[in-house]
Amino acid sequence: MQLLEERILRDGKVYPGNVLKVSGFLNHLIDEHLLDEIGKEISARFCEQNVTKIMTIEASGIAIACAAAHYMHTPVLFAKKSKTANVSADCYSADVVSYTHNNTSTVIVDKEFLLPEDRVLIVDDFLANGAAIRGLRSLIEQAGATLVGCAIAIEKGFQKGGEELRAEGVRIESLAIVESMTDDSLTFRHQN
Numbered sequence: 001m002q003l004l005e006e007r008i009l010r011d012g013k014v015y016p017g018n019v020l021k022v023s024g025f026l027n028h029l030i031d032e033h034l035l036d037e038i039g040k041e042i043s044a045r046f047c048e049q050n051v052t053k054i055m056t057i058e059a060s061g062i063a064i065a066c067a068a069a070h071y072m073h074t075p076v077l078f079a080k081k082s083k084t085a086n087v088s089a090d091c092y093s094a095d096v097v098s099y100t101h102n103n104t105s106t107v108i109v110d111k112e113f114l115l116p117e118d119r120v121l122i123v124d125d126f127l128a129n130g131a132a133i134r135g136l137r138s139l140i141e142q143a144g145a146t147l148v149g150c151a152i153a154i155e156k157g158f159q160k161g162g163e164e165l166r167a168e169g170v171r172i173e174s175l176a177i178v179e180s181m182t183d184d185s186l187t188f189r190h191q192n
């Protein structure tokens, strides 16, 4: 998606540990116009899939999920990071290793909100090693629901998540795939 790639080149910042900061337009200060265009693009790619629910993890995926949900006319269910060790029997739960915080958190969703008949699209801001998607996929499987695919704003193509998940048969649509990045250069993978 050209608009997103141009914005990454203009305002993205590369930090140690292969972290790309997009705080100035996507996940801290949010450019609403760009967000809306991202939502439209995600909807265009998955509109034939009869999606009934969009899922993401708090916090940075929520805005993008809502932008897509606006065009797809679906609710957004975000997995919450559980603050207590004891997870209630009313919840599905999964452990997720956080790429940026370097810790593991348990994420939960209320069983009431994820149903066997749901057709779920996962939406997130980044795909790196795939832990967030795997955690969400686990919640979807626990509910007996169907994973339709994943829509990601920015995939870091030099990390293993995208390749592994695609090899497992998961449909991943990334609006921008960063092929390589250093302090002073960033390249994108050309997509058809």
Ligand code: 5GP
Residues within 6 Å of the ligand: 018, 019, 020, 021, 022, 027, 057, 060, 061, 097, 098, 099, 100, 124, 125, 126, 127, 128, 129, 130, 131, 132, 133, 156, 161
């Ligand atoms: P994964 O679980 O695929 O390893 O990492 C994806 C999650 O980690 C996303 O939910 C995102 O919030 C965070 N993340 C991974 N890499 C980056 C990055 O380079 N920049 C930012 N801002 N977040 C990232």
